[in-house]
Amino acid sequence: MWSVIKRWSVRYKLFASYAFFIALLGGLMAISLSFYNKRRSISLLSQQMTNVMIQTLQLVKIEQSFFLTDLKKSYFYRYGRSELIDKHKQLYTHIQQTIDTLLKAPLVQGSDIQLHLKDAREQLSIYRDKLNQTVVIVQRMGYNNYGEYGEVMRLAKAIEQVSGLPRAEWMEVRLMEQKAMKSMDSANQEELKAALERFRRLAHRRLPAAALRELEQLLAEYESHLRWYFIYYRQIGEEQEGEGLRFELRRSADRAIYALERALGEVAAQDSRLQGQFQNIMIVSFLIMLILSLTFGYFLSYLMTIPLQHLTRVMRRYTSYITEGQYDRIHSFYAVQKFTEDELGELTESFNRLLFSLQEALNNLEAKQEELEEANATLADINRQLEASNKALEDRNKKLHQISLEVSQKAEENALQRKLIEHELRIKEKIYTVISQEIRAPLSTLKGFLILLTSHENMLDAEEKKDLWQRMLGELEKVLLHLQDILQWMQQQSTAALDSSICFDLVRHIRDSVEQSRPFIEAKQLSLHFQDTCKRVVAAKIEKDVLSFVIRNLLSNAIRMTPPQGSVRINIECPEDNHLKVCIQDNGVGFSEAEMKAYQEGVQKISYQEKSKFNTAVLNLLMCYDFITKSGGSFSVESTPERGTKVCFTLLLVNYGMNVTQADKQH
Structure with a gap:
């Protein structure tokens, strides 16, 4: 064997090593796949048994719904049918079929799971039989004009029509009858019998013979149907009494559920055992593979x-x-x-x-010495040729340097173009964020109001419809204002700075912008305090629409973050340094540290990928900051959590009552 392996080529040796390791890995994968299939079968079996458990609980729920609802419907007693009972039968058949399928599974055969499933199937069969008996007896008992109950009511009315009847004693019988039917106590039934006996004796003394015979016949039928009603009721029984069909029905259902729970427990135990076996086999296989790999390697x-x-x-x-x-x-x-x-x-x-x-x-080196000298001469010629080539390379390097300068200039142009593209992308991201946060919510509210009006128009009175229309109008006004703000902001982002050649009364325009937000302030029951210490007409380097946008957005933040019954203050000052200062302060919840950090990052032009995560209030502050700073002003925010926020901005005054537009004068 050793001599044969020594004659192998390196390729065959490497191939043998690779084949050996692949065979080891294949064996390990085969073991893993086998355990995976078993685990998958157990998981599927557990899922199916869980579905059977859920369907069994649904079966019990349908049965309870039948006793709570259909027993008070005349349709059941008249036709002897119930949609809940039909649904109960279908679900019961499906559960039995599923259990039969599970009993045929290889994992179930010969295990405790099979015994538990058979027990569950048997208990469900008993449960179904008891339910059928209960339904038949309940239908015989009747309700309203049907069954034994209906016959008792009909005979009671017939007895009341007998002339000369002792009314007081008969009313006592009826009261005892209702009491006995409600409680089903044996003492109440005995009292009912005693009342009937007293009524019968009194009727014998008062009624003539013909009326007495009629009464006796009616009383006999009345007592017969009443007796059968009590017999049926005792057969059905109550769940709490420990006897009767209702008790046996609940007991069989509980036993079936318990058997299914035990079957699920056996499945879980098999899964746990299989997992332990898999871990042990994997550890042993890994050790064997490690030893063989080290030896063969x-x-x-x-x-x-x-x-x-x-x-x-x-x-x-x-x-x-x-x-x-x-x-x-x-x-x-x-x-x-x-x-x-x-x-x-x-x-x-x-x-x-x-x-x-x-x-x-x-040995031949000395003989080659002369050849080397000739080679040296040849090398000298080659060196001269190389010097000429070096000069040509210097000229080429100069051309390459010129090309490099042109490439650098082109790279600077590309960088400028990339900055412009990034600026446009930031504009698009801001527009998307504002639209998704400020416009989608009012439009969703409008959609809800329209659905309410179209779906329940006949159920709403005139006042409710009027209230809904007013709310829809308010939400529509919000959307229009936000759209106007977005268009203004897009126009502002498209230019390097804002400027206006039209002068107007700043204070009056601020008052008008505040009045536009007054409905939202009153709707939240906030108090508004407006203070103007600048007692003259002033103008600044800012557009009217831009100023309206800033005031509305800052007021929107204050309204949103101030609880009902809170206050919002607006102060306007004109210091001696030719600046107009406007402050909007509220006593709301204020900005958190994370929100203030987000605002500072937005002011410092942190990446706009993170800006898309800012909430509405922070985005409003950032847009107002852009407007004011591009108009040549300053912008500041002071906020304390749970105490409120104060936002101030200043504008450079360019006019003191001169060149105010005619529209502002008339206003």
Whole structure:
């Protein structure tokens, strides 16, 4: 065996090692696949049994719904049918078929699971029989004008029509009858019999013979039907009494569910055992594979590395002789030992022939000296040619440098174009964020109102419809305002700065913008305080629409973050340094540290991929910051959690009551 392996080629040796490892991995994968299939079968069985458990619970729920609802419907007593009972039958048949299928599964055969499933099937069969008996008896008992109950009511009315009847005693009988039917206590039934006996004795004394015979016949039928009603009721019984069909019905259902639970427990136990076996087998297989791999790997490496080490050592020795110029030591060459008959053996033979050839070359070295001198002359000519080539290369390098400058200029142009594209992408991301957060919510509310109006139009009165229309109008106004703000913001983003050649009354325009938001302030029952210490007409370097956008968005933040009964303050000041200062302050919940950090990152132009995650209030602040700063003003935010927020901005005044537009004057 050893001699045969030594004659193998390196390719066959490597192939044998790979085949050996693949066989080990294949065996391990086969074991894993076998356990996986068993585990999958157990999982599928557990899922099916869980479905049977759920369907059994649904079966019990349908039965309880029948007793709670259909027993008070005349349709059941008249036709003897119930949709719930039909549904109960279908579900029962499906459960039995599923259990029969599970009993045929290989994993179930001969195990405790099979016994539990058979027990569950038997208990379900008992449950079905008891339910059928209960339904028949309930139908016989009747309700309203049907069954024994209906006959009792009909005979009671007939007895009341008998002339000369003792009314007081008969009313006592009826009261005792209702009491006995409600409680079904034996004492109440005895009292009913006693009341009937008293009524009969009194009727014998008062009624004539003809009326008495009629009464006796009616009373006999009345007592017969009443007796059968009580008998049926005792047969059905109550779940809490421990006897009767209702008790047996619940007991069989509980036993079936318990059997299914035990079957599921057995499945879980099998799964746990299988998992433990799989872990043990995997550990043993891994150890065996590790030992065999190390043994076989060392065996093959021994056959391949020893010849390589010996050959490498000899080659390193003679290479050092050549590099150090010790050519005389090469003459003492001896052949390298050949260990194997494979490619390494052939390499050893080739190396030996190479060294023999080297010895012959050294012997002929002196004879080649003249040839080397001629070669040196040839090399000198080649050097001159190389110098000429170097000059040509210098010219080419100059051209390449010029091309590099052009490429750098093109790269700068591309970088500028990339910045423009990134700016457009940031605009699109902001537009998408504002639309998704500010417009989608009012539109969803409008959709809900329209669905309510179209689906329940006949159920709403005029006041409710009017209220819905007013709410829809309010939501539509919100959408229009947000759309207007978005268009203004897009226009602002398309330009480097904002400027306006039209002067207008800033304070009056701020008041008008505040009035536009007053319905939302009143709807939330907030108090608004407006203070103007700038007692003159002023104008600033800002557009009217931009100022309206800023005021509305800051008020929107204050309204959103202030609880009902809160307050919002607006202060306008005109310092001596020709600046207008506007502050909007609320006593709401304020911004959290995370929101203030998000705002600061937005101001510092942090990546817009993170900006898309900002909430509405922070986005409003960032857009207002862009507007004010591009209009030449300043913008600041102060916020304390649970105490409120104060937002201030300043504008450079360019006019003191001069050149105000005619529209603002008339306003």
